[in-house]
Amino acid sequence: MRGFYIGRYQPFHDGHRHMVEEIAAEVDELVLGIGSAGDSHTTRNPFTAGERVMMVTKAVEKLDVTTYVVPIEDLDRNSVWVSHVQSMAPRFDVAYSNNPLVVRLFEEAGVEVRQSPMFRRDVLEGTELRERMIHGRDWTDLVPDAVVDVIREVDGVERIRRIAETDSIGDEPSDE
Numbered sequence: 568m569r570g571f572y573i574g575r576y577q578p579f580h581d582g583h584r585h586m587v588e589e590i591a592a593e594v595d596e597l598v599l600g601i602g603s604a605g606d607s608h609t610t611r612n613p614f615t616a617g618e619r620v621m622m623v624t625k626a627v628e629k630l631d632v633t634t635y636v637v638p639i640e641d642l643d644r645n646s647v648w649v650s651h652v653q654s655m656a657p658r659f660d661v662a663y664s665n666n667p668l669v670v671r672l673f674e675e676a677g678v679e680v681r682q683s684p685m686f687r688r689d690v691l692e693g694t695e696l697r698e699r700m701i702h703g704r705d706w707t708d709l710v711p712d713a714v715v716d717v718i719r720e721v722d723g724v725e726r727i728r729r730i731a732e733t734d735s736i737g738d739e740p741s742d743e
């Protein structure tokens with residue numbers, strides 16, 4: 568059985584890794600979708616699809632599950648988003664998400680969706696991590712070591728701080 572798990576992964580953190588470990592126990596293969604792949608260089612989406620491909624690939628490489636990492640751009644039309652995902656990803660049998668819109672769209676399209684409880688959500692949240700980077704607080708203990716390496720390689724903390732100076736509305740909640 569092959570599973571599918573999509574997120575923006577801005578950045579990929581230990582909550583995502585925890586979810587991947589749980590999913591890996593249920594499936595033979597896993598497709599990891601890099602959502603909003605066309606977005607980068609904003610406070611809400613600082614990292615490019617390529618940078619997130621590196622984070623995710625390295626963070627899961629030691630897990631005992633075959634993974635495929637697939638960038639997926641957003642569409643203006645929610646009603647055809649599941650078909651768009653299916654056109655980009657290897658075929659999958661079950662989707663995993665805790666995002667209510669994603670759950671609804673898969674269910675309406677007849678795809679089985681599994682949800683899981685949030686893991687240490689008080690700190691394991693992309694928004695919290697980006698805030699910590701901007702304000703110089705510690706964030707490295709909340710992500711896999713491989714993600715720290717990628718963010719350092721691309722000088723990601725410097726980037727997100729610069730963007731935050733000029734993009735103060737970038738962390739407004741999305742309309743999802």
Ligand SMILES: Nc1ncnc2c1ncn2[C@@H]1O[C@H](COP(=O)(O)OP(=O)(O)OP(=O)(O)O)[C@@H](O)[C@H]1O
Pocket residue numbers: 573574575576577581582583585586663664665666683684685686687688691692693694695
């Ligand atoms: N701590 C967590 N435990 C379990 N699942 C999580 C956790 N954080 C996020 N998820 C789930 O992982 C998927 C991808 O999440 P996403 O990339 O949006 O991360 P996020 O931490 O919610 O980021 P942001 O604050 O930037 O929106 C979603 O289904 C989300 O609900």
Ligand SMILES: NC(=O)c1ccc[n+]([C@@H]2O[C@H](COP(=O)(O)O)[C@@H](O)[C@H]2O)c1
Pocket residue numbers: 573574575576601602603604640641642643644645648664665666668669672
């Ligand atoms: N219409 C669309 O393009 C559409 C609909 C639902 C989810 N998505 C994307 O799927 C991803 C879901 O991941 P999150 O759970 O991290 O929000 C996001 O990148 C989101 O933009 C896109």
